[in-house]
Amino acid sequence: MMDRILEPELMDDPAQVDAYAAMDFSAENQGFVERFKEYFPEFSEGKVLDLGCGPADIPIRFAKLYPICQVLGIDASAPMIQLGEQAVKQAGLADRVTLRCERYEEVAGARIVDAVMSNSLLHHLPNPLQFWQKLRQLVRPGAPVLVMDLLRPESPEAAQTIVDRYAAGAPDILRRDFYNSLLAAFTEDEVTTQLARMNLTRLLIDIPDDRHWVVGGIVY
Numbered sequence: 468m469m470d471r472i473l474e475p476e477l478m479d480d481p482a483q484v485d486a487y488a489a490m491d492f493s494a495e496n497q498g499f500v501e502r503f504k505e506y507f508p509e510f511s512e513g514k515v516l517d518l519g520c521g522p523a524d525i526p527i528r529f530a531k532l533y534p535i536c537q538v539l540g541i542d543a544s545a546p547m548i549q550l551g552e553q554a555v556k557q558a559g560l561a562d563r564v565t566l567r568c569e570r571y572e573e574v575a576g577a578r579i580v581d582a583v584m585s586n587s588l589l590h591h592l593p594n595p596l597q598f599w600q601k602l603r604q605l606v607r608p609g610a611p612v613l614v615m616d617l618l619r620p621e622s623p624e625a626a627q628t629i630v631d632r633y634a635a636g637a638p639d640i641l642r643r644d645f646y647n648s649l650l651a652a653f654t655e656d657e658v659t660t661q662l663a664r665m666n667l668t669r670l671l672i673d674i675p676d677d678r679h680w681v682v683g684g685i686v687y
């Protein structure tokens with residue numbers, strides 16, 4: 468198994484951000500919010516935090532699926548937040564979806580939200596334990612948590628095969644990012660170890676397909 472190779476933490480190169488935001492992730496992102504509903508059928512209201520929200524497609528889909536929730540999205544990339552704000556306004560959801568340009572490490576307070584979600588952030592982070600610790604600090608006891616990310620393949624060749632299979636027609640800049648993200652991602656064992664070290668063993672990991680892991684559960 469190859470070692471993890473970190474990629475740049477923030478996505479703040481304007482060309483990279485434009486290419487990412489122009490990509491159609493509708494099936495993945497809708498799948499993410501529907502998975503939240505499937506995991507937590509009782510959940511219906513409150514303040515929901517999206518860590519590393521990017522161009523806010525997931526906060527928007529979440530707010531549509533949960534019409535009485537407030538969603539707060541944070542991302543440390545100014546161009547991502549700028550595009551996200553346009554999208555939120557266009558969707559007519561500015562009263563329920565708030566975005567902030569902020570590093571997740573710097574989100575202040577404790578027990579301030581009723582649920583946390585995060586898609587495709589963890590592989591950007593040099594210190595994953597800090598992420599799980601922060602997540603636990605921010606949620607109220609009994610809060611649902613859903614975190615999803617890429618799974619690191621066995622080898623650079625296997626990563627290239629995944630890029631060729633799932634991003635065949637994508638622009639080069641996105642294919643490069645996807646490849647680098649796969650190399651920076653964690654394995655199932657690494658995520659399981661992170662959860663055990665942070666005493667978050669109520670959160671369970673699942674491998675829904677050949678390139679993702681998903682962690683879900685209630686945090687007390």
Ligand SMILES: C[S@@+](CC[C@H](N)C(=O)[O-])C[C@H]1O[C@@H](n2cnc3c(N)ncnc32)[C@H](O)[C@@H]1O
Pocket residue numbers: 476477478479492518519520521522524525541542543544547569570571572585586587588591592
């Ligand atoms: C691959 S994108 C995922 C965006 C979105 N969640 C989605 O599913 O489309 C990862 C995002 O995490 C952001 N990010 C990376 N490190 C961060 C940090 N320390 N705090 C906040 N955001 C961060 C990047 O700027 C980028 O927008």
